[in-house]
Amino acid sequence: MGPQQRRDEVAEGVLAEKINHLLSRLYPEKESRPGYAKLAGQIREQTGKAMSATYLWELASGRKRNLTQDTLVTLAEFFGVPAEYFLDDVVASRVDAQLDLALALRNQKVRSIALRAEGLSDDTLDALLAMVTEARRIERLGPATDSGEPRPERDE
Amino acid sequence: MGPQQRRDEVAEGVLAEKINHLLSRLYPEKESRPGYAKLAGQIREQTGKAMSATYLWELASGRKRNLTQDTLVTLAEFFGVPAEYFLDDVVASRVDAQLDLALALRNQKVRSIALRAEGLSDDTLDALLAMVTEARRIERLGPATDSGEPRPERDE
DNA sequence: ACAGGGCATCCGCTAAAGCGGACGGTTGCT
């Protein structure tokens, strides 16, 4: 339904801001915070994987933004966050519909209906759709927030 | 019925195997399975993002294996799995149990029905459930693979 | 004043992600 704007302290948005957020969380005091060279060294030592100072800076400054699977896992491991942390924001721009769906599927019966509707013919689906819509009207529920799928969003 | 451990060895952490697994889940009968060209077309159409036939093949055959964030999200969205599926093996096996549901929801009409069924009274849901089950019998489809109930965790 | 270490930033390189356009092989249709 609503894109609940959660404003913890987590900077929503670009990957660079997430990384900076994680960095300043790891080193709250600006003074003690090491440079990118030492940070990269820590990452290498702690995760056993590769990480260069230059690249770390490029990420933090937003010059590179399309991480690779390996790098993603490495950073997630170092910062102690699930790898999803770097992804869910990208997903977030598209999951408003999914969120409603996930919510609806909390009901076991709704889920069973969805499962059994799969594979039925188009005509039957139309009939069922009409029924459930009518039932919704009878029970005086508001119209479902039906978000279409072909989102002609073109950017990036 | 139970979310038992499938005997078909699921992806040992190799990306190619996960992709092939998802592909054969999407198209169980190999007769109807389109080639990589058409599959890439579907991905492009459904997600609105880019995906080439060549690259899809390279992934499925294991020639390229270090996905980028963008590609990761695109594939996850298309297959209806969380992006972590490709990152975390534990998540992968857990999600496999829910794949039937995700598969069913790929049909827009089924999705609409599920959305509109949410909030209806229990009695109405029972009636609808009976209808859709009956429709399934009439159209001579096998009984829906109603897996137990892994909870749809989604919060925070 | 000078030396030196740590810092952010830049430059140029390599390896690989990702794609377009081939090439042959099989299938089915007329």
Next chain:
DNA sequence: AGCAACCGTCCGCTTTAGCGGATGCCCTGT
């Protein structure tokens, strides 16, 4: 037979993730 459509596979190309090695700026110590 021919053809058209589809398939998997390969090749070559552009882009960019990712890194090593400068460069120059601030420090602090001597």
